[in-house]
Amino acid sequence: MAIDFTLSPELEAIRARVRDFIQHVVRPGEATIGDQAAIERRQYVKLLLQMRAEAKAAGLWLPHMPKEWGGMGLGHVALAMVQAEAAKASYGPWVLNCQAPDEGNMHTLLHWATDAQKEKYLRPLCEGRIMSCFAMTEPEVAGSDPTLIQTRAIRAGDDWIAHGHKWFISNARRASFAILIARTEDHPERPQAASTGFIVDLPSPGWTRVREIETMHGATGHSEIRIEGLHIPNDNVLGGRGQGHRLGQYRLGPARLAHCMRWISQAETALEMMVDRATQRFAHGSLLSEKQGIQWMIADSTMELYQCKLMVLHAAYKIDRGLDFTSEVSMTKHFVANALGRILDRAIQVHGALGYSTDTPLAHMFQHARWARFADGPDEVHQMRIAQRTIAAWRTHGSSRTATGDLPL
Numbered sequence: 431m432a433i434d435f436t437l438s439p440e441l442e443a444i445r446a447r448v449r450d451f452i453q454h455v456v457r458p459g460e461a462t463i464g465d466q467a468a469i470e471r472r473q474y475v476k477l478l479l480q481m482r483a484e485a486k487a488a489g490l491w492l493p494h495m496p497k498e499w500g501g502m503g504l505g506h507v508a509l510a511m512v513q514a515e516a517a518k519a520s521y522g523p524w525v526l527n528c529q530a531p532d533e534g535n536m537h538t539l540l541h542w543a544t545d546a547q548k549e550k551y552l553r554p555l556c557e558g559r560i561m562s563c564f565a566m567t568e569p570e571v572a573g574s575d576p577t578l579i580q581t582r583a584i585r586a587g588d589d590w591i592a593h594g595h596k597w598f599i600s601n602a603r604r605a606s607f608a609i610l611i612a613r614t615e616d617h618p619e620r621p622q623a624a625s626t627g628f629i630v631d632l633p634s635p636g637w638t639r640v641r642e643i644e645t646m647h648g649a650t651g652h653s654e655i656r657i658e659g660l661h662i663p664n665d666n667v668l669g670g671r672g673q674g675h676r677l678g679q680y681r682l683g684p685a686r687l688a689h690c691m692r693w694i695s696q697a698e699t700a701l702e703m704m705v706d707r708a709t710q711r712f713a714h715g716s717l718l719s720e721k722q723g724i725q726w727m728i729a730d731s732t733m734e735l736y737q738c739k740l741m742v743l744h745a746a747y748k749i750d751r752g753l754d755f756t757s758e759v760s761m762t763k764h765f766v767a768n769a770l771g772r773i774l775d776r777a778i779q780v781h782g783a784l785g786y787s788t789d790t791p792l793a794h795m796f797q798h799a800r801w802a803r804f805a806d807g808p809d810e811v812h813q814m815r816i817a818q819r820t821i822a823a824w825r826t827h828g829s830s831r832t833a834t835g836d837l838p839l
């Protein structure tokens with residue numbers, strides 16, 4: 431019997447260590463930081479770096495990277511439980527150096543960069559000495575269809591010269607380099623072969639941060655960028671000419687799943703807060719937890735969280751086995767993003783006015799979670815692809831089975 435959902439004793443020990451570290455190092459650190467505005471910037475940075483140093487010393491650094499890069503060398507199933515534990519605190523993934531977008535960029539560089547590029551960019555990223563960003567989305571064209579990218583790079587001697595416009599580039603203000611996706615091919619064989627990935631050193635003349643975009647959860651480091659006459663050495667082409675789309679899709683597979691791992695943690699926190707409140711709040715002759723209407727909300731959230739966990743574990747298992755995971759990651763990303771929104775909404779409902787206030791983290795979590803349904807592929811695009819795969823499976827095999835996880839059921 432090969433199906434086994436238990437963790438090995440080694441992995442169980444890692445899980446316990448991450449949980450302990452988050453509880454005893456990161457949470458107290460976060461409590462000290464509190465409102466960033468209330469403490470001096472120098473003190474804030476010192477505290478963050480101190481927590482990172484402790485994570486390194488505790489052997490909880492880079493859970494997603496191989497050991498030769500200073501990481502914990504975990505597979506994706508093991509990573510799921512580390513990410514979920516880490517995301518119990520908002521600084522958790524950053525302290526362990528497995529946060530977006532650096533985490534996705536590390537995977538991308540590991541698989542696509544030349545040895546020289548790895549030494550120059552991946553090494554310091556893994557060591558936590560620098561940060562990075564990923565620049566694909568543009569205001570003028572639909573980000574959900576990267577074949578429409580208009581930012582253009584033209585070969586000029588040993589360099590490329592780029593012009594264009596990007597926005598929602600997370601982490602751009604702190605990044606020492608960007609992975610930039612730009613159009614390079616005029617007559618590609620396929621629309622997906624029109625763009626190329628470049629590594630851009632930051633700051634660089636020709637790369638201008640226009641503004642930090644104010645979002646529904648505040649201005650938290652998503653920049654609008656103007657690219658005007660940006661020189662990029664040919665040595666900084668990443669993964670070869672015309673490979674930009676493939677590189678972006680490759681990056682998004684594991685990165686989407688890593689988001690799901692962290693969202694599960696948020697959903698679990700919301701469910702537990704919902705239950706805690708329901709077992710204490712009294713109205714109309716009984717505790718809220720004794721009312722059927724509230725029990726349905728708890729039950730629906732519990733079932734959805736269970737589905738989220740199973741889907742993440744199965745998609746992670748497929749990545750670890752080297753099996754095609756595209757469909758499973760797509761279904762998982764769609765399901766977890768939507769379940770997170772529903773569970774948070776119910777938790778706010780059960781808390782009443784308290785849930786709407788900023789006295790609990792729920793309101794902030796709800797605002798933050800809204801992006802999950804369209805970033806890294808909007809719901810509708812995932813649904814379109816899922817349906818296409820199901821129809822293709824039916825046409826090819828006369829069965830939907832391969833499109834529904836290819837499970838032995």
Ligand SMILES: Cc1cc2nc3c(=O)[nH]c(=O)nc-3n(C[C@H](O)[C@H](O)[C@H](O)COP(=O)(O)OP(=O)(O)OC[C@H]3O[C@@H](n4cnc5c(N)ncnc54)[C@H](O)[C@@H]3O)c2cc1C
Pocket residue numbers: 531563564565566567568571572573574575597598599600601652801804805806807808809810811814
């Ligand atoms: C907080 C945040 C951080 C981000 N960080 C980054 C980053 O670091 N780097 C980066 O490059 N980008 C980043 N993005 C951008 C993100 O990747 C895009 O928002 C996403 O790809 C969608 O593109 P878009 O916003 O242009 O929406 P559009 O492509 O314009 O889509 C809008 C809507 O159209 C609908 N739609 C689209 N296609 C279809 C279809 N085929 N069928 C039916 N309906 C459809 C969907 O409802 C979709 O939500 C970030 C966004 C946010 C909000």
